[in-house]
Amino acid sequence: MRAQWEAKLSESLVEPFYRLQSEQEIAEGFSDVLAFGTAGIRSTFGLGSGRLNKFTIQKFALGLAKYLKQYTANPTVVIHFDTRHLSHAFAIEIAKVLGTNGTRVILPDTFKSTPELSFAVRHLQTTAGIMITASHNPKNYNGIKVYDSDGGQLLTEPSMILSQYIDSVKDPLNIPTTELATLQQQNIVMPLNEATTHAYRQKVKDLVGTISTASTKTILTSLHGTSLPLLANILDDVGYTNYVIAQAQSTPDGDFPTVHTANPESEDTFDVTKVLAEREDAQLIIATDPDADRLGFVERYTDGTTRYFNGNEIGLLLIKLRYDMLSNHTQDLFLIKSVVTGALSEKVAKSLGIKVINVLTGFKYISDQLKHLEHSSTQLLLAYEESHGYLVQDFSRDKDAIQVAPLLIKYKEQLTQANKTFKDVLMDIYQTYGHYQDRTLSPTFAGAEGSTKIREIMKTFEQLETINIENLTPLYIENYRTCESFDVNTGRTQKLHLPQTDLIKMIFSEGFIAVRPSGTEPKMKLYFSLNVDDLDSVINAFRTQFKL
Numbered sequence: 415m416r417a418q419w420e421a422k423l424s425e426s427l428v429e430p431f432y433r434l435q436s437e438q439e440i441a442e443g444f445s446d447v448l449a450f451g452t453a454g455i456r457s458t459f460g461l462g463s464g465r466l467n468k469f470t471i472q473k474f475a476l477g478l479a480k481y482l483k484q485y486t487a488n489p490t491v492v493i494h495f496d497t498r499h500l501s502h503a504f505a506i507e508i509a510k511v512l513g514t515n516g517t518r519v520i521l522p523d524t525f526k527s528t529p530e531l532s533f534a535v536r537h538l539q540t541t542a543g544i545m546i547t548a549s550h551n552p553k554n555y556n557g558i559k560v561y562d563s564d565g566g567q568l569l570t571e572p573s574m575i576l577s578q579y580i581d582s583v584k585d586p587l588n589i590p591t592t593e594l595a596t597l598q599q600q601n602i603v604m605p606l607n608e609a610t611t612h613a614y615r616q617k618v619k620d621l622v623g624t625i626s627t628a629s630t631k632t633i634l635t636s637l638h639g640t641s642l643p644l645l646a647n648i649l650d651d652v653g654y655t656n657y658v659i660a661q662a663q664s665t666p667d668g669d670f671p672t673v674h675t676a677n678p679e680s681e682d683t684f685d686v687t688k689v690l691a692e693r694e695d696a697q698l699i700i701a702t703d704p705d706a707d708r709l710g711f712v713e714r715y716t717d718g719t720t721r722y723f724n725g726n727e728i729g730l731l732l733i734k735l736r737y738d739m740l741s742n743h744t745q746d747l748f749l750i751k752s753v754v755t756g757a758l759s760e761k762v763a764k765s766l767g768i769k770v771i772n773v774l775t776g777f778k779y780i781s782d783q784l785k786h787l788e789h790s791s792t793q794l795l796l797a798y799e800e801s802h803g804y805l806v807q808d809f810s811r812d813k814d815a816i817q818v819a820p821l822l823i824k825y826k827e828q829l830t831q832a833n834k835t836f837k838d839v840l841m842d843i844y845q846t847y848g849h850y851q852d853r854t855l856s857p858t859f860a861g862a863e864g865s866t867k868i869r870e871i872m873k874t875f876e877q878l879e880t881i882n883i884e885n886l887t888p889l890y891i892e893n894y895r896t897c898e899s900f901d902v903n904t905g906r907t908q909k910l911h912l913p914q915t916d917l918i919k920m921i922f923s924e925g926f927i928a929v930r931p932s933g934t935e936p937k938m939k940l941y942f943s944l945n946v947d948d949l950d951s952v953i954n955a956f957r958t959q960f961k962l
Contacts, residue, residue: 416444419461427468427503431459450577452570456548456557469586471504475511477580492520494531495546496640496705498556499668504546513597522606527640527706529814533614536565547705550677553670565811566781617809619651622820628656630826631696633687635660637676638667639704658694660687678710679802681722698826702815708802709815713836721837725802726756726852732796735825737766750780750797757925757943758850774915781811851949855940864936875918884955887923
């Protein structure tokens with residue numbers, strides 16, 4: 415089998431990556447098979463059925479073409495791609511396979527963001543959407559996300575059906591395709607009309623309104639991704655021009671040369687822009703990840719010090735500031751958040767009379783709730799996950815850094831006029847509700863041995879009937895695999911009314927600890943959200959006890 419793949423190395427699109435791989439890395443590409451899971455496909459480049467290359471991409475596309483034909487005889491798909499290595503090339507290959515197999519395709523000629531793709535699906539009324547991205551993953555990754563006609567990523571059941579169609583393609587090395595130029599001449603593959611981008615831009619402008627002052631200077635960075643120049647254009651539209659683009663860090667580049675990881679969840683991502691903020695005397699730094707669905711920010715003060723805000727803290731700020739902005743609301747407000755979002759969020763929201771809707775990890779579950787609430791008499795305050803993904807209006811139905819970044823600038827301006835900072839608002843929240851601390855860790859377990867280790871760890875947690883960690887008072891253990899909540903004090907169980915997933919959440923009087931395998935990488939995800947004096951001590955005790 416390896417020889418058949420290597421015979422086509424020159425047309426695989428991944429030859430430069432393949433030639434740099436170790437023998438073990440090469441062998442793993444032939445021993446694995448890429449799976450379309452609940453988060454789509456995400457992997458590294460290489461040859462074989464277990465890596466991203468021209469042929470596995472075409473296999474996905476042929477499976478998708480067959481899947482779409484069960485819903486309509488004339489499907490249409492809009493494709494967007496980010497600035498990662500091979501994103502554009504993969505988009506072209508998918509377009510060729512879809513077009514050859516009776517699906518009309520809308521394909522832009524340049525990179526676009528994830529929120530723009532989510533918007534475009536509904537705006538253009540397509541059957542589906544495809545985003546070529548690996549979001550904030552390392553530079554040797556890429557991936558595919560599929561969106562349904564409602565603008566959200568596929569839920570579990572349709573993902574499983576699509577996966578079956580993809581798996582039914584038995585010969586990925588010999589999938590016939592028509593040339594792109596021919597498909598374009600036949601109007602089967604069509605360009606994206608600029609009117610779609612303008613319509614999205616107008617929606618963001620309508621949300622933000624006018625920013626009437628500009629006493630705050632902001633540094634913008636796209637982390638070599640897709641948010642610029644669109645974000646800068648929107649800021650100009652709403653009257654805010656007191657920003658500086660970190661040019662060295664905003665040039666589209668799949669190597670992400672100025673950062674260790676192009677992820678605003680990592681504080682060291684801001685090292686370059688902190689230097690620029692010092693030189694420019696800027697008070698705010700906003701970074702978006704490569705596909706512009708996530709954002710993070712740093713606030714800089716008059717004494718030159720800075721403060722980084724984690725994803726849960728940004729969520730708390732947006733809850734409070736959005737609520738203040740909507741203080742004259744006539745509709746009931748609701749908040750949607752994941753079950754691993756910080757414990758303080760629910761406490762704050764409920765004290766403000768905001769209805770809280772909890773969903774599983776994965777923004778597709780938030781999108782599904784938004785679809786069901788679309789015609790209700792209630793108003794969305796905020797939808798978010800602790801991993802720096804936020805949405806305040808659902809004209810896009812995925813995380814949307816481009817709509818949230820201008821709002822943050824507007825809120826910063828309003829706070830500056832009142833001689834306050836984001837840090838002041840957050841300290842007020844902690845003073846009122848308790849100083850919960852949040853930390854997310856991602857220990858890596860690579861290779862086949864790592865996968866076995868992750869399964870063993872999860873099995874240990876699934877069998878727990880109590881948990882003893884220093885200075886914590888256990889209340890419940892929520893097992894989302896069995897969909898049961900176990901009361902550690904009474905021994906009783908209750909049904910959890912959420913879909914099944916691989917997640918264990920341990921709830922204490924002081925907050926919670928949750929564990930799950932990553933859906934896209936060989937990692938565990940550990941979530942700590944606790945009102946304790948020494949979070950590091952609790953984390954160390956927990957990791958020691960469970961060999962993490």
